[in-house]
Amino acid sequence: MIESVxxxxxxxxxxxxxxxxxFHDGKLKMKNKIYxxxxxxxxxxxxxxxxxxxxxxxxxxxxxxxxRYSSEINFIGFQNFALIFSKQNYWHSxxxxxxxxxxxIVLKTVIALMLAxxxxxxxKRFFNxxxxxxxxxxxxxxxxxxxxxxxxxxxxxxxxxxxxxxxxLDLLAQQWLTNPNLALYSVIGVDTWKGIGYxxxxxIAGLQVIPAEYYEAAQxxxxxQWDEFWQITLPLLMPTLTVTTMLNLLYGLKVFDVVWVxxxxxxxxxxxxxxxxxxxxxxxxxxxxxTALSSLLFVIMSICGYWLIKMMHSKELET
Amino acid sequence: xxxxxxxxxxxxxxxxxIIVLKIKNLKSMPANLLAIFISMVMFVPIYLLIVNSxxxxxxxxxxGAELPTSIHLENYSTVIEQGKLGVAFVxxxxxxxGATILVVLFSTTTAFALSRNRSPxxxxxxxxxxxxxxxxxxxxxxxxxxxxxHLINTVVGIIILYAATKIPFGVFLxxxxxxxxxxxxxEAAIIDGCGPFxxxxxxxxxxxxPAWVTTAILSFLxxxxxxxxxxxxxxxxxxxxxxxxxxxxxxxxxHKWNLVSADIVLTxxxxxxxxxxxxxxxxSGMTSGAVKG
Numbered sequence: 001m002i003e004s005v006x007x008x009x010x011x012x013x014x015x016x017x018x019x020x021x022x023f024h025d026g027k028l029k030m031k032n033k034i035y036x037x038x039x040x041x042x043x044x045x046x047x048x049x050x051x052x053x054x055x056x057x058x059x060x061x062x063x064x065x066x067x068r069y070s071s072e073i074n075f076i077g078f079q080n081f082a083l084i085f086s087k088q089n090y091w092h093s094x095x096x097x098x099x100x101x102x103x104x105i106v107l108k109t110v111i112a113l114m115l116a117x118x119x120x121x122x123x124k125r126f127f128n129x130x131x132x133x134x135x136x137x138x139x140x141x142x143x144x145x146x147x148x149x150x151x152x153x154x155x156x157x158x159x160x161x162x163x164x165x166x167x168x169l170d171l172l173a174q175q176w177l178t179n180p181n182l183a184l185y186s187v188i189g190v191d192t193w194k195g196i197g198y199x200x201x202x203x204i205a206g207l208q209v210i211p212a213e214y215y216e217a218a219q220x221x222x223x224x225q226w227d228e229f230w231q232i233t234l235p236l237l238m239p240t241l242t243v244t245t246m247l248n249l250l251y252g253l254k255v256f257d258v259v260w261v262x263x264x265x266x267x268x269x270x271x272x273x274x275x276x277x278x279x280x281x282x283x284x285x286x287x288x289x290x291t292a293l294s295s296l297l298f299v300i301m302s303i304c305g306y307w308l309i310k311m312m313h314s315k316e317l318e319t
Numbered sequence: 320x321x322x323x324x325x326x327x328x329x330x331x332x333x334x335x336x337i338i339v340l341k342i343k344n345l346k347s348m349p350a351n352l353l354a355i356f357i358s359m360v361m362f363v364p365i366y367l368l369i370v371n372s373x374x375x376x377x378x379x380x381x382x383g384a385e386l387p388t389s390i391h392l393e394n395y396s397t398v399i400e401q402g403k404l405g406v407a408f409v410x411x412x413x414x415x416x417g418a419t420i421l422v423v424l425f426s427t428t429t430a431f432a433l434s435r436n437r438s439p440x441x442x443x444x445x446x447x448x449x450x451x452x453x454x455x456x457x458x459x460x461x462x463x464x465x466x467x468x469h470l471i472n473t474v475v476g477i478i479i480l481y482a483a484t485k486i487p488f489g490v491f492l493x494x495x496x497x498x499x500x501x502x503x504x505x506e507a508a509i510i511d512g513c514g515p516f517x518x519x520x521x522x523x524x525x526x527x528x529p530a531w532v533t534t535a536i537l538s539f540l541x542x543x544x545x546x547x548x549x550x551x552x553x554x555x556x557x558x559x560x561x562x563x564x565x566x567x568x569x570x571x572x573x574h575k576w577n578l579v580s581a582d583i584v585l586t587x588x589x590x591x592x593x594x595x596x597x598x599x600x601x602x603s604g605m606t607s608g609a610v611k612g
Binding site for chain 2: 033035037042044046052055061126131132133145149154157193197250256275279282287294304306308309
């Protein structure tokens with residue numbers, strides 16, 4: 001098409017001449033003129049300045065005694081890290097974060113998968129209505145969700161305990177947020193309630209791309225629904241499940257809002273997570289320790305993120 | 320009148336189908352009931368908020384599910400006056416809108432340049448940027464950057480900061496969409512004498528509408544919910560967005576659940592409206608990338 005448009009004379013006109021070189025010689029220089037580099041400069045500067053540089057700066061400052069009360073910053077080696085792994089409240093925050101992440105991954109994946117199957121296979125009508133309602137909590141600010149659940153989980157007057165007493169399950173009525181053994185799991189419960197809609201929507205989309213012929217063929221071969229689930233749905237949903245697991249993992253490791261508003265890390269250190277400790281240390285002016293904890297998270301999550309991107313990319317190549 | 324010869328068989332088929340359908344409907348009854356139950360569980364907190372925002376202080380004490388005995392719309396005006404909600408609302412709107420515009424602008428131009436010209440360096444830059452989807456923010460050292468750029472505790476600073484955190488996601492979403500726009504369009508535009516700016520603004524950007532609208536809606540919702548960034552970087556309460564104002568209001572009026580509820584309803588109203596209008600885009604955005612067969 002272009003051959004017919006570009007005559008010899010046109011080559012001497014600036015724009016068409018440029019085009020001729022771009023699409024026929026593939027000269028990089030010319031390509032840069034149509035898709036100029038400065039188009040991406042703004043994004044790269046903002047992203048580098050506010051996300052990458054603080055991350056890298058963190059590695060250096062993790063090894064210093066940087067704090068609010070002195071203008072000097074001294075190199076102190078691994079002291080901050082030694083402190084993190086020796087003092088109970090720091091160590092506790094790491095183990096809590098791991099528990100939170102693992103349990104929310106399992107709960108969200110299992111419940112969201114059941115909901116996705118229910119909605120996309122069980123329902124004949126109102127599919128979209130249910131999807132919209134179940135996804136709704138995902139868009140509400142976590143701070144707001146936390147405040148509402150502070151009321152719902154109130155031991156004396158909260159709706160949950162009232163309900164449990166109402167149906168005669170007084171034994172199950174608990175001090176949801178003030179019992180140190182239970183508080184973390186209450187936080188996990190609230191977070192799961194808010195998060196399953198998001199995971200469910202992704203899983204529904206994953207279910208929709210499994211070809212219907214597979215199920216028809218399986219039915220001809222006499223497979224029941226149980227077989228269909230284990231032999232067709234689950235294996236073919238694996239890529240989707242991997243992605244949702246990674247998303248839950250990345251979310252769980254940097255959890256902050258839900259803990260902050262529900263328990264503020266308490267009672268004691270019972271629900272402290274990495275990011276709540278980072279903020280508390282930051283407020284106390286102990287920037288060095290705070291940065292060291294952040295940097296630990298930065299390394300772990302960047303590795304996870306690298307795998308996630310690699311995985312998504314390899315999937316793109318397959319299709 | 321002559322009867323259509325095809326009419327009869329279709330009717331009988333319909334009759335059979337109705338029976339089959341009825342049986343199927345009966346079979347899906349438990350599933351429907353279960354779905355209704357689950358949807359109710361998901362909706363309970365919002366229901367509680369709405370009914371309690373209309374009660375008086377005494378009746379709302381336990382945040383119960385019963386309907387209000389008398390309607391107290393004045394809770395809303397009280398909240399707006401006492402919670403300085405007007406200011407916080409304008410702040411939230413300003414931050415979320417401003418940052419959303421920046422994200423759309425930077426993500427579309429960047430994705431366009433990087434997707435069309437896939438030189439090795441551009442491929443590297445693309446991966447470098449989308450790594451930010453997973454990268455956590457080091458808030459502590461970010462204060463150093465904010466101080467150095469004189470952006471700490473400023474409106475411009477918080478808008479830029481919001482935008483920077485969402486650009487990786489925007490680039491990721493739009494990059495994939497650009498592949499579906501044929502390159503021949505660029506060629507034709509260049510032949511007609513378009514420069515890169517005209518090509519982008521008059522031709523490519525309008526074609527990217529579904530992708531950037533999705534990015535804009537998802538970014539706006541996230542910015543409206545943002546809590547940590549203003550917590551670290553906005554010290555003066557006059558600059559607080561809705562999330563911080565609500566949290567602070569809750570701290571002051573912890574036992575006045577009618578007021579707290581009214582406050583929260585006003586906070587989540589904009590996001591619910593945006594969600595209901597844009598849910599088609601939200602779902603497409605959430606699933607693109609995550610699911611590709």
